[in-house]
Amino acid sequence: xMQLIRAFFExxxxxxxxxxxxxxLEKRIGLPIRNHExxxxxxxHRSIIxxxxxxxxxxxxxxxxxxxxxxxxxxxxxxxxKYPSSNEGFMTQTRSQLVNGEMLAEIGRCIRLMxxxxxxxxxxxxxxxxxxxxMADTFEALVGAVYKDHGYDxxxxxxxxxxxxxxxxxxxxxxxxxxxxxxxEAIQAKKMPLPKYNVVRETGPGHxxxxxxxxxxxxxxxxxxxxxxxxxxxQAAAKAALMVLExxxx
Numbered sequence: 001x002m003q004l005i006r007a008f009f010e011x012x013x014x015x016x017x018x019x020x021x022x023x024x025l026e027k028r029i030g031l032p033i034r035n036h037e038x039x040x041x042x043x044x045h046r047s048i049i050x051x052x053x054x055x056x057x058x059x060x061x062x063x064x065x066x067x068x069x070x071x072x073x074x075x076x077x078x079x080x081x082k083y084p085s086s087n088e089g090f091m092t093q094t095r096s097q098l099v100n101g102e103m104l105a106e107i108g109r110c111i112r113l114m115x116x117x118x119x120x121x122x123x124x125x126x127x128x129x130x131x132x133x134x135m136a137d138t139f140e141a142l143v144g145a146v147y148k149d150h151g152y153d154x155x156x157x158x159x160x161x162x163x164x165x166x167x168x169x170x171x172x173x174x175x176x177x178x179x180x181x182x183x184x185e186a187i188q189a190k191k192m193p194l195p196k197y198n199v200v201r202e203t204g205p206g207h208x209x210x211x212x213x214x215x216x217x218x219x220x221x222x223x224x225x226x227x228x229x230x231x232x233x234x235q236a237a238a239k240a241a242l243m244v245l246e247x248x249x250x
Contacts, residue, residue: 025116029142031158035149038063042141043113045134047120060141067144068099074156075099078163083173090173097172098163101136102231108135110166113142127206179238183215186245193218195241197234200224215241 018040025043026033033039046059075098079091097103108114114129117138128134147155163169172178183195194217201212213233214224222244225236 021116028111028116029146029158031146031150031154033149035145038145038148039142040118042145043116043138044118045120045123045128047123047128048118049120051120051122060138063141063144063148064137065144066147067140067142070147070152070155071099071104071140071143071159074159075163077156078160082169094173098167098169101132102229103167104139105132105135106229107162107166108139108142111162113138130206179235179242183238183242183245186242187217195222195238197237199230213237217241 018036021043022033022036022039025039041058042060042063044059046056046061048054049056049059072095075095076091079086079094079098083091083094109130113135117129117134119128143155143159146158150158187193187195196216198214198216199211200214203210203212208228210226210228211230211233212224212226213230213236214221215234215237216222223237223239223241225233225238225240227233227236
């Protein structure tokens with residue numbers, strides 16, 4: 001209780017724009033913000049640090065580093081409990097899929113973190129806040145802030161709730177829908193080179209991009225796919241490549 005009271009009086013000292021931002025963010029994440037400086041730092045892009053000649057440690061990068069480690073532990077523990085009979089390879093692959101930049105950026109978009117990122121004037125109106133890398137880094141920084149503000153247990157519960165609300169874990173782990181895994185197994189059985197997924201084209205504004213991706217095996221392009229995320233485009237390309245591989249065997 002004393003922490004909340006102290007936070008209330010500290011918040012009243014803030015510039016009104018920052019104060020409103022903290023109130024809005026508090027409502028968005030569904031957790032009381034006791035140390036507002038942590039969250040302001042977690043949403044502060046490096047561009048504003050350069051502009052205002054602030055210390056490098058005042059951007060989200062430090063909290064991003066911490067949040068990355070905390071996320072790895074939370075997701076590892078979650079997978080370990082959810083799939084107690086699975087082998088280490090499955091758990092490692094699943095964790096990799098759940099904490100990659102694309103997945104973290106997707107969660108960041110779902111909770112509208114782009115609305116709270118503080119940018120320098122020189123990069124405003126360039127959709128920097130919608131970039132996958134910025135969204136992923138900001139989400140990691142937010143996790144770091146929640147961990148510092150509330151401790152591990154609350155942070156773990158918060159992160160797991162986000163994954164359960166916004167990520168289809170069964171789809172991610174289902175081999176029947178994982179065309180990339182199926183294609184990899186098929187070409188390995190034929191002793192062919194490992195596939196490479198290349199972005200051919202990106203279209204649309206930063207927050208509504210569409211990706212065209214090709215899958216290449218050796219010097220041959222075996223399939224192309226389109227999707228609203230790189231992951232979906234890669235799956236579509238792998239599915240097309242599988243069809244080509246199957247037709248070549250007929």
